[in-house]
Amino acid sequence: MHSGRQAGYTFMALGLFFLGIYLLSAYGNHYYQRVGNLMMIYVILTVSLNLSSGIMGISSLGQIGFMAIGAYVAAILTLPPGLKERWLTGLPHWMHSIQTGLLPAMLLAGLLAAVVAFLVGIVILRLQGVFAAVATLGFLIIVKVIAENWMTVTRGGRGLSALPAYTNLWWTSTAAVVTIYAVWRILKSPHGRSMIAVREHDLAAQSVGINAPKIRLLAFVISAFFTGIAGALWANLIGVVSPGSFYLWLTLLIIIMMVVGGMGSVTGSVISAVGFTILLELLRGFENKIAMYGISYIIFAVVFLLMIIFRPEGIMGDREFSWRNVRRIIPLP
Amino acid sequence: MILQVTDLEVFYGNIQALHGISFNVEEGETVTIIGSNGAGKSTTLLTIAGLLKPGKGEIKYLGTSTKTLPADRIVRRGISLCPEGRRIFSSLTVYENLIMGAVQRRDRKKIRADVKWVLSLFPDLNSRLDQAGGTLSGGQQQMLAIGRSLMSRPKLLILDEPSLGLAPVLVNQIFNVIATLKNDGTTVLLVEQNARRALEIADRGYVIETGRITMEGSSTFLKSNDQVKSAYLGG
Numbered sequence: 001m002h003s004g005r006q007a008g009y010t011f012m013a014l015g016l017f018f019l020g021i022y023l024l025s026a027y028g029n030h031y032y033q034r035v036g037n038l039m040m041i042y043v044i045l046t047v048s049l050n051l052s053s054g055i056m057g058i059s060s061l062g063q064i065g066f067m068a069i070g071a072y073v074a075a076i077l078t079l080p081p082g083l084k085e086r087w088l089t090g091l092p093h094w095m096h097s098i099q100t101g102l103l104p105a106m107l108l109a110g111l112l113a114a115v116v117a118f119l120v121g122i123v124i125l126r127l128q129g130v131f132a133a134v135a136t137l138g139f140l141i142i143v144k145v146i147a148e149n150w151m152t153v154t155r156g157g158r159g160l161s162a163l164p165a166y167t168n169l170w171w172t173s174t175a176a177v178v179t180i181y182a183v184w185r186i187l188k189s190p191h192g193r194s195m196i197a198v199r200e201h202d203l204a205a206q207s208v209g210i211n212a213p214k215i216r217l218l219a220f221v222i223s224a225f226f227t228g229i230a231g232a233l234w235a236n237l238i239g240v241v242s243p244g245s246f247y248l249w250l251t252l253l254i255i256i257m258m259v260v261g262g263m264g265s266v267t268g269s270v271i272s273a274v275g276f277t278i279l280l281e282l283l284r285g286f287e288n289k290i291a292m293y294g295i296s297y298i299i300f301a302v303v304f305l306l307m308i309i310f311r312p313e314g315i316m317g318d319r320e321f322s323w324r325n326v327r328r329i330i331p332l333p
Numbered sequence: 334m335i336l337q338v339t340d341l342e343v344f345y346g347n348i349q350a351l352h353g354i355s356f357n358v359e360e361g362e363t364v365t366i367i368g369s370n371g372a373g374k375s376t377t378l379l380t381i382a383g384l385l386k387p388g389k390g391e392i393k394y395l396g397t398s399t400k401t402l403p404a405d406r407i408v409r410r411g412i413s414l415c416p417e418g419r420r421i422f423s424s425l426t427v428y429e430n431l432i433m434g435a436v437q438r439r440d441r442k443k444i445r446a447d448v449k450w451v452l453s454l455f456p457d458l459n460s461r462l463d464q465a466g467g468t469l470s471g472g473q474q475q476m477l478a479i480g481r482s483l484m485s486r487p488k489l490l491i492l493d494e495p496s497l498g499l500a501p502v503l504v505n506q507i508f509n510v511i512a513t514l515k516n517d518g519t520t521v522l523l524v525e526q527n528a529r530r531a532l533e534i535a536d537r538g539y540v541i542e543t544g545r546i547t548m549e550g551s552s553t554f555l556k557s558n559d560q561v562k563s564a565y566l567g568g
Contacts, residue, residue, distance in 0.1 A: 190436065197422045197433050204420035204478075207382055209408030209437040209485060264424075318424055 006323045009332065014177070021173045033169060037237050039277040040172035041230050044179045045250075046257040046269040048226035051183050053255075054263035054318075055192065056219035057199030059129055061251055062120075062136030065143035066224040068246035069116055070109035070231025072147065075160040075241045077105040083162060090152025102166035106175070106232040113228025114221045121220040125213060128202075140251065147243035159242025167237035175233060179226045184266050184320075186222065195219055196264075256300075260307050262314030267321040272314070279303070334393075335360045335489055335520050336381070341390035343373075343380050350376045352544040353390065358489070363511070363521040365531040365552075367565055368541035374524040375417055377541070378493050381522075382414035383407040394489070409437050413487035417494045417524075419474040421481070423467025427458055430466045430477055434484025444484070451480040454510050472503035479510065490514065491522045496530065508534055528565035532556050540565070 024036055045067065052058045076088065077100045085096045100108075124135045147154045154160070186192050197205040198212045206212050235241045253276075261272030283296030307314070326332065336358040343351040351373050358364045368374050379385045381392055383404035392400050399407050413434075422430050431451060435444045452459050455476040461469065466477060475495060482490065492511070496504040508530055515521060515534065525531035532538055532552045540548040540561060548561065555561050 190432075193425060193429055193433060194436060196425055200422045200424065201420040203379075203384060204416055204422070205433075206384055206404040207408070207414045207416050208434050208481060209405045210433075211403070211405040 009323050017177075018173070021169050025169045034237075035277065035281055036169050037167060037172045037233075039274055040169070040176040041233050041237070042254070042257065042273040042277050043176045043270055044172075044226055044230040044233070045254045046261065046273040047176075047179050047183050047266055048223045048230070049254050050258050050261070050263065050266060050269045051186065051226075052219050052223035054258055054265070054269075055183075055187060055199070056195045056216060056223075058125065058136075058216060058220060059133040060136045060220075061133050061255075062139040062143075063223070063227055063254065064246045064251045065136075065140040066113040066117060066227040067231035067234070067250070068143050068147060068241075068243075069113045070228030071235040071241045071246065072154055072160070072231075073109040073112050073228070074102075074105040074232030074235045075163050076153070077108060078102070078164055078166065078236060079160055080162065080164070087155050087160070088153055090150070102171060102232070102236055105166075105236070106171075106229050109232035110225040110228040113231070114225040117221045117224030118217065121217045125216045125220060140247070144243050144247055147246075154243070157243060159240055159245075161240040163236055163239045163241070165236060165239055167233045172233050172237075175229055179229075180266060180270060182222075182226070187266060187320075191215065191218065256304050260304065260314055262316035262318060264318035265314070265316035265320055267319070268314050268316030271316065276300075334358070335395060336522070337391075337393040338377075338381070339391045339393075341377070341380065341392065342388040343376050343385055344388050350544055351380070354541065354544070354546045356539050356546060356549065358520060358522055360488075360520055361518055362537065363515050363523060363535045365523045365525060365528075365535035365538045366541055367525060367528040367531055367538060367555075367561075369526075369565075371543075372541045373544040374541055375493055376544075378414055378491050378522070378524055379416075381407075381491065382412060384414075405437065408485055408487075411485075411488035412491065413482040413485045413489070414491040415479050415482035415493060415495065417497065419471070419478045421466040421469070421474050421477050423465060425466055426463050427466055427469070427477055428462040430481050431484055434481035435486075437485065447484055447486065451483055454483075454513065455480050472499050472506070475499060475503070475507060476510075479507070483514075487519070489520045489522065491524075493524050494526060495523070496525065496527050504530065528561070529567075532566075 024033060049063050053060050081097050081099055084091065120139055124132060124139065127135050148157050194205065194210045194215045197210060198215055202212055257272045257276050258269055262268030280296065280300065283299055287293055287296045334357050338357065339355050340353040341351055342349065342353050354377065366374050366377065376385060380387050383399065383402055387400055391398060394410060394412060399410065422433060425433065431448050432444070435447065438444055457473055458476060458480065461473070466474065469477060479492065479495060495507050499507065504527070511521060511523065511534055523531055523535060532555055535552050537551055538549070538555045539546050540555070548555065548558070
């Protein structure tokens with residue numbers, strides 16, 4: 001199929017997607033908008049985790065630590081100056097009077113998460129497999145402990161509240177599209193092939209001249225950047241950040257989303273994040289109706305178990321969406 | 334002299350794998366290292382390629398030391414190792430596998446020409462360019478692995494057990510390609526358990542036993558040596 005035509009389809013699909021976003025923003029009720037926002041944030045988290053874990057093969061349990069860093073950076077930047085002065089006495093004075101909008105907060109959140117990933121990665125990425133998993137989990141714990149105890153900057157366990165609700169569907173959906181596009185482009189680039197090569201055979205990859213530590217660090221840092229942005233969006237959506245929000249539940253949730261979607265498949269991550277967000281919301285409704293609280297988590301876990309048993313490679317394996325394949329099923333013009 | 338290894342010692346933790354080995358390879362030569370399992374052949378090759386860090390000793394390539402260089406810099410200098418056990422990238426296509434071999438090169442036109450050249454050496458791969466590497470047979474995977482290591486256009490090609498586990502027909506095919514490369518002037522350092530075939534194709538050889546070089550000489554000398562005969566050539 002002609003590549004110009006494929007681009008045309010892609011633009012049309014994007015047009016339809018943003019039309020949907022417009023309709024939801026204009027006519028959807030608050031609940032649907034909130035679910036839509038969460039869905040887009042989960043898409044960003046899952047796709048960026050897939051870059052470092054699925055595509056690059058770093059067993060990371062610390063991804064949500066980068067989300068926490070992003071969320072706190074955005075929270076501190078967007079918190080109203082009065083509250084900042086009262087709560088965050090540990091900040092330098094010039095920062096008390098600053099209150100940024102969402103875009104600078106997002107970018108700085110991503111950047112700081114990336115810088116931390118760079119520093120942490122230099123050390124942690126020397127480890128592999130289960131050792132890397134334990135070390136990244138250690139990182140997550142450290143982030144949480146710092147957030148809990150750095151009273152004059154994070155306000156400890158009470159968290160930062162009264163954040164302006166900047167996040168809306170336009171921000172989250174645009175950030176999700178940018179993340180998907182960026183990770184997709186990386187996957188299809190020579191860097192992406194190098195990542196797959198290092199994942200599959202570290203030694204062979206190095207013997208053809210790939211700088212394996214460098215490429216692993218690259219995947220880790222880019223992944224942390226987008227995860228930090230997701231943290232910023234989350235902070236200004238929920239309006240509160242506290243240490244407990246960014247811990248094991250979210251860590252497990254995005255790992256499950258990635259694995260069920262297919263490790264290595266961007267398409268799979270998107271499908272899975274969208275699907276699980278809807279499933280979780282439906283289950284929550286069901287739970288309230290029958291008044292058996294907690295049952296949604298059990299059903300969620302069973303879905304995951306069944307998937308691991310009957311389709312361990314996930315929904316998509318490592319395959320990707322292509323218009324060519326769509327055309328085989330639906331006759332497109 | 335393209336490669337000169339002097340008194341090389343390598344450790345795995347506390348265990349010493351190489352006890353000071355010395356050998357050299359001249360430009361245009363084919364040199365083989367023979368020895369049994371665990372003698373230190375692969376260790377030697379991995380160290381030359383920068384994938385293992387040496388203890389004492391020196392590795393000189395084209396007159397300068399490569400002892401402390403990381404693997405990717407060594408590839409850039411012109412040394413290419415085709416590691417033991419194929420190790421192709423199974424989820425990448427055959428074509429992508431070949432391209433990965435040229436990951437440090439930027440001359441796109443020449444890379445495309447070199448893909449054609451590799452395919453002329455291994456015509457079996459021609460019809461399988463879009464297939465995932467993991468779907469190839471063992472012999473085809475070995476050809477792909479050798480082809481991939483040729484894509485960096487090495488001055489020194491290092492082959493670790495290229496005939497391991499292959500049917501005799503395929504072993505012939507692989508050795509024919511090595512002979513072609515040799516005739517084209519590529520310098521080859523070959524490690525083999527199939528000592529007979531290795532000595533047939535090589536100009537010179539070294540025998541390595543428990544981390545030490547115990548014998549060296551021209552292939553004709555080694556082939557007629559009684560010790561080599563009984564230990565490696567099956568009497």
